[in-house]
Amino acid sequence: DAGVTQSPTHLIKTRGQQVTLRCSPKSGHDTVSWYQQALGQGPQFIFQYYEEEERQRGNFPDRFSGHQFPNYSSELNVNALLLGDSALYLCASSSRGGQATDTQYFGPGTRLTVL
Amino acid sequence: AQTVTQSQPEMSVQEAETVTLSCTYDTSESNYYLFWYKQPPSRQMILVIRQEAYKQQNATENRFSVNFQKAAKSFSLKISDSQLGDTAMYFCAFMYSGGGADGLTFGKGTHLIIQP
Numbered sequence: 342d343a344g345v346t347q348s349p350t351h352l353i354k355t356r357g358q359q360v361t362l363r364c365s366p367k368s369g370h371d372t373v374s375w376y377q378q379a380l381g382q383g384p385q386f387i388f389q390y391y392e393e394e395e396r397q398r399g400n401f402p403d404r405f406s407g408h409q410f411p412n413y414s415s416e417l418n419v420n421a422l423l424l425g426d427s428a429l430y431l432c433a434s435s436s437r438g439g440q441a442t443d444t445q446y447f448g449p450g451t452r453l454t455v456l
Numbered sequence: 457a458q459t460v461t462q463s464q465p466e467m468s469v470q471e472a473e474t475v476t477l478s479c480t481y482d483t484s485e486s487n488y489y490l491f492w493y494k495q496p497p498s499r500q501m502i503l504v505i506r507q508e509a510y511k512q513q514n515a516t517e518n519r520f521s522v523n524f525q526k527a528a529k530s531f532s533l534k535i536s537d538s539q540l541g542d543t544a545m546y547f548c549a550f551m552y553s554g555g556g557a558d559g560l561t562f563g564k565g566t567h568l569i570i571q572p
Binding site for chain 2: 382384388397399431433442444445447
């Protein structure tokens with residue numbers, strides 16, 4: 342049973358560019374949450390997708406957007422990249438809209454470096 | 457909004473010792489869950505233990521147990537008989553039980569090093 346997978350593993354971009362990160366949830370899961378983890382910090386919640394809709398958003402600007410596909414996989418898009426967007430981006434999958442009683446399974450992350 | 461504070465950036469203990477990691481949180485909610493997550497050097501975050509706020513009994517998972525003090529808003533993790541494989545970043549996290557849409561709120565983490 343494949344767990345949560347993310348691609349690519351590493352990415353280097355320059356300021357002002359746009360980036361797309363991808364996530365495939367664990368088998369049987371229908372909910373995907375995205376987190377940003379800056380170096381030396383805990384992950385910060387960006388947003389969650391369930392039933393192909395963004396349900397809730399953390400304190401992140403509109404430059405951060407996403408999408409969920411019918412197969413439950415998800416993309417995170419970041420436009421107009423800033424140096425401060427350099428971080429590890431984590432995807433977590435769960436079921437039933439991410440209830441607290443359901444374990445969130447994390448992927449290995451995508452390391453984004455903005456130069 | 458809730459906040460989670462971990463006041464120990466790094467801890468180091470000898471193998472087989474017992475270690476306790478501290479976490480405090482602040483929230484106006486009464487129904488919530490607390491979690492400890494482990495992030496080994498390979499980066500994949502895994503759930504260690506979960507505590508429901510309305511349950512007075514402290515959660516236990518094998519060598520891992522918590523001391524949940526709701527009035528003090530304290531949620532510490534005790535690791536007994538520590539092993540080299542316990543070396544990792546440990547994050548305390550909060551989730552409102554009204555729905556998971558708000559995601560997890562994490563602390564800054566504690567880097568735990570188990571020395572041979």
